[in-house]
Amino acid sequence: MLERAQVWLVDDLVSPEMTCYASPGTHVEWVGKRGGRCSVSQDRILQLTLMHAMAGKEVARVKGGDPLLFGRGGEEAAFLRGHGIAVEVVNGISSGTAAAQALGVALTHRAHCHGVSFVTAHTQDHGAPDWRALAASGTTLMIYMGMSRLAGIRDGLLAAGMRPDMPAAVVMHAGDKRQRCWTGTLAVLEGALATGLASPAVILVGEVLTDAKGGQDASG
Amino acid sequence: MLERAQVWLVDDLVSPEMTCYASPGTHVEWVGKRGGRCSVSQDRILQLTLMHAMAGKEVARVKGGDPLLFGRGGEEAAFLRGHGIAVEVVNGISSGTAAAQALGVALTHRAHCHGVSFVTAHTQDHGAPDWRALAASGTTLMIYMGMSRLAGIRDGLLAAGMRPDMPAAVVMHAGDKRQRCWTGTLAVLEGALATGLASPAVILVGEVLTDAKGGQDASG
Numbered sequence: 001m002l003e004r005a006q007v008w009l010v011d012d013l014v015s016p017e018m019t020c021y022a023s024p025g026t027h028v029e030w031v032g033k034r035g036g037r038c039s040v041s042q043d044r045i046l047q048l049t050l051m052h053a054m055a056g057k058e059v060a061r062v063k064g065g066d067p068l069l070f071g072r073g074g075e076e077a078a079f080l081r082g083h084g085i086a087v088e089v090v091n092g093i094s095s096g097t098a099a100a101q102a103l104g105v106a107l108t109h110r111a112h113c114h115g116v117s118f119v120t121a122h123t124q125d126h127g128a129p130d131w132r133a134l135a136a137s138g139t140t141l142m143i144y145m146g147m148s149r150l151a152g153i154r155d156g157l158l159a160a161g162m163r164p165d166m167p168a169a170v171v172m173h174a175g176d177k178r179q180r181c182w183t184g185t186l187a188v189l190e191g192a193l194a195t196g197l198a199s200p201a202v203i204l205v206g207e208v209l210t211d212a213k214g215g216q217d218a219s220g
Numbered sequence: 221m222l223e224r225a226q227v228w229l230v231d232d233l234v235s236p237e238m239t240c241y242a243s244p245g246t247h248v249e250w251v252g253k254r255g256g257r258c259s260v261s262q263d264r265i266l267q268l269t270l271m272h273a274m275a276g277k278e279v280a281r282v283k284g285g286d287p288l289l290f291g292r293g294g295e296e297a298a299f300l301r302g303h304g305i306a307v308e309v310v311n312g313i314s315s316g317t318a319a320a321q322a323l324g325v326a327l328t329h330r331a332h333c334h335g336v337s338f339v340t341a342h343t344q345d346h347g348a349p350d351w352r353a354l355a356a357s358g359t360t361l362m363i364y365m366g367m368s369r370l371a372g373i374r375d376g377l378l379a380a381g382m383r384p385d386m387p388a389a390v391v392m393h394a395g396d397k398r399q400r401c402w403t404g405t406l407a408v409l410e411g412a413l414a415t416g417l418a419s420p421a422v423i424l425v426g427e428v429l430t431d432a433k434g435g436q437d438a439s440g
Contacts, residue, residue: 066317067326069336074326078431089321091313091395097286101309106287106294108340114349115339116289117359120328129334133356137349139337175311211298 001090005060007052009045013064013095013200015176027052042072046079053085064200066094070120070144094118096142098175099202103183103212107140112207115139121146121153121203131156140206147192147199154189157205162186167209172201183212221310225280227272229265233284233315233420235396247272262292266299273305284420286314290340290364314338316362318395319422323403323432327360332427335359341366341373341423351376360426367412367419374409377425382406387429392421403432 002008003023010019012032019028031040031048040048045061052059067073067089077087096118100107107116117137119129122145134141135157146153147170158164164187172180182192186205204212222228223243230239232252239248251260251268260268265281272279287293287309297307316338320327327336337357339349342365354361355377366373367390378384384407392400402412406425424432 066313068317068320068328069326070328071326072330074329074428077324089324091317091321093286093311093313094317097288097311097314100288101311104297104309106289106291108288108290108338109294110292110340110343114343115337115364117335117337117357118328119335119357119359120330130357133353133358136353137337137339137357138353139339144335208294 001088002060002062004058006057007059008062009049009052009059010062011064014062015064018062027057042075046076049076049080050083050085053080054083063092064095066092069094069096069118093175095171095174095200095202096144096204099142099169099171099181099204102171102174102179102181103169103204103209105208105212107142107208109208112210113138113140116142116206118142118144120144121149128152128156132160135160135162140204140208143203143205145199146203147197147201150190150193150203153203154186157186162205166205167207167212169204169209169212170197170201171204172197172199174202181213183209221308222280222282224278226277227279228282229269229272229279230282231284234282235284238282262295266296269296269300270303270305273300274303283312284315286312289314289316289338313395315391315394315420315422316364316424319362319389319391319401319424322391322394322399322401323389323424323429325428325432327362327428329428332430333358333360336362336426338362338364340364341369348372348376352380355380355382360424360428363423363425365419366423367417367421370410370413370423373423374406377406382425386425387427387432389424389429389432390417390421391424392417392419394422401433403429 008028009031117139166186168186170182170192228248229251337359386406388406390402390412
């Protein structure tokens with residue numbers, strides 16, 4: 001599918017080396033919304049995708065992670081289908097599961113929990129998730145887009161009754177060679193920032209992290 | 221890695237066609253814990269893996285889904301590392317995200333929710349998950365190993381205050397060619413059984429399923 005596409009519209013979370021899988025002559029355009037590159041709005045991405053598709057091109061929207069888990073893949077697919085464009089979605093490895101691999105932990109060890117909740121700290125209405133309900137659920141917490149809200153996450157979970165020494169971890173660039181890990185506890189969650197970790201990163205909180213591989217770099 | 225391994229120990233949830241990726245001469249052994257094939261206990265699987273590894277073989281434990289999400293990959297890796305065996309874990313596509321792809325929905329559409337909770341209805345102590353906390357969390361619910369407990373799941377979520385017409389779905393054999401889907405509402409969740417759906421399947425409950433592709437087979 002990637003080899004067949006004449007146009008690639010690529011998010012910033014994708015590793016640059018991915019582009020070596022594009023066939024010669026492919027139009028490769030980075031449309032990331034973060035960091036050093038020129039920012040492209042979500043509306044502009046939709047219009048670009050539609051424009052290339054209407055021109056008869058096969059377009060690959062290349063995203064990091066899984067497009068159906070905080071990837072806005074659902075919105076983009078719905079928009080395109082609404083314009084009569086055929087869409088095929090391919091699953092990927094979300095940074096949350098890649099982070100578990102990096103830390104050497106299972107997200108759902110049956111001795112510890114019933115499951116895992118993937119939540120975003122950055123919501124459409126700018127409110128916080130219901131930390132009380134999430135803490136009460138007893139699931140491992142995997143928090144996306146939370147690096148600018150570490151204090152709020154810590155305070156929310158402590159106020160919800162979670163113990164300060166609950167194991168926690170942060171994994172930056174999970175699953176690619178820039179990957180870096182921090183391990184600690186809920187009480188000192190902001191310590192991840194002091195070691196230089198920053199967005200894009202996922203934050204993990206829960207008993208399953210008791211045996212997580214620590215250090216600033218646990219990729220080995 | 222799969223081509224290099226001299227021994228494959230394969231779970232039943234793996235598609236049979238996967239074995240065509242084994243190199244000639246590979247010892248391929250099915251060690252599934254369900255269905256028609258001879259049942260192999262988890263202890264026996266651990267011992268088999270260890271035995272082949274101690275004999276100097278490179279062993280691939282081939283699992284369906286992601287080994288760190290209800291896959292017992294954490295337990296198996298910990299056991300082997302405890303015996304001095306080097307282990308490398310490779311992420312996979314969990315049936316939950318494959319189910320979202322099958323249904324044409326995003327698990328975390330930002331208009332609907334803060335995230336998604338992956339939980340098992342079948343726990344070590346045979347207790348149920350905290351349906352009240354999970355319902356209060358406002359996350360999409362993705363329930364594994366729940367097909368024999370559909371009435372209990374429905375009753376638990378209704379008692380937790382979830383509305384009877386909350387959209388729900390069941391996807392059997394998510395991500396392989398045997399895939400079948402059912403869509404409906406929480407109140408009639410048991411209807412999935414009447415259409416012939418059975419384990420292995422995942423159960424989805426939440427607003428994001430409002431636009432799910434319905435029918436008994438939505439694989440197209």
